[in-house]
Amino acid sequence: xxxxxxxxxxxxxxxxxxxxxxxxxxxxxxxxxxxxxxxxxxxxxxxxxxxxxxxxxxxxxxxxxxxxxxxxxxxxxxxxxxxxxxxxxxxxxxxxxxxxxxxxxxxxxxxxxxxx
Amino acid sequence: xxxxxxxxxxxxxxxxxxxxxxxxxxxxxxxxxxxxxxxxxxxxxxxxxxxxxxxxxxxxxxxxxxxxxxxxxxxxxxxxxxxxxxxxxxxxxxxxxxxxxxxxxxxxxxxxxxxxxx
Numbered sequence: 282x283x284x285x286x287x288x289x290x291x292x293x294x295x296x297x298x299x300x301x302x303x304x305x306x307x308x309x310x311x312x313x314x315x316x317x318x319x320x321x322x323x324x325x326x327x328x329x330x331x332x333x334x335x336x337x338x339x340x341x342x343x344x345x346x347x348x349x350x351x352x353x354x355x356x357x358x359x360x361x362x363x364x365x366x367x368x369x370x371x372x373x374x375x376x377x378x379x380x381x382x383x384x385x386x387x388x389x390x391x392x393x394x395x396x397x
Numbered sequence: 398x399x400x401x402x403x404x405x406x407x408x409x410x411x412x413x414x415x416x417x418x419x420x421x422x423x424x425x426x427x428x429x430x431x432x433x434x435x436x437x438x439x440x441x442x443x444x445x446x447x448x449x450x451x452x453x454x455x456x457x458x459x460x461x462x463x464x465x466x467x468x469x470x471x472x473x474x475x476x477x478x479x480x481x482x483x484x485x486x487x488x489x490x491x492x493x494x495x496x497x498x499x500x501x502x503x504x505x506x507x508x509x510x511x512x513x514x515x
Binding site: 313 | 499
């Protein structure tokens with residue numbers, strides 16, 4: 282069974298600094314997709330970035346990048362140059378090929394607060 | 398505008414009174430899914446659908462029903478709601494495809510439905 286662990290319930294970062302949000306996962310699949318979503322206080326879920334298990338390069342999307350270490354089963358999200366609008370809850374999620382990508386598992390989330 | 402629409406956004410009801418939360422997407426997505434979000438527990442998958450007439454259980458299906466008669470709609474039915482089903486519910490959709498193609502698709506979420514069962 283797939284499992285996502287986010288060990289940081291809350292994180293603080295100073296505006297304009299970089300921050301890393303941790304995500305480790307457990308799967309017996311060789312092929313899977315990893316995702317990060319942002320949930321602001323308004324409640325909607327926003328897709329940020331995707332990493333495939335067979336992708337050789339770490340994913341990047343603007344200020345977001347993934348530090349993907351397959352052997353360690355970790356996919357940490359790095360946010361560079363934090364902005365006040367980055368304050369939100371962040372979820373790591375996974376879809377496995379073995380379940381035909383139907384099942385989707387989320388971590389418990391990390392609440393990020395950006396300080397001015 | 399591409400979107401996933403859930404209704405109602407808020408609902409307060411009583412134990413045992415059947416209710417349906419509707420979900421509709423206009424992106425022609427094959428895959429749809431329902432989640433519940435409870436404090437400290439992240440999102441937990443209730444049911445998902447790979448395509449029309451194809452549904453399967455997620456991690457917490459007890460007390461819920463779904464149907465997928467049309468590609469765009471995926472209603473969530475609570476036949477006899479109980480207080481432990483008080484939660485924030487999200488519907489999501491994505492492009493489909495089994496295997497590797499499906500596993501790389503990000504999900505698009507509705508704005509959520511906050512249910513309170515008294």
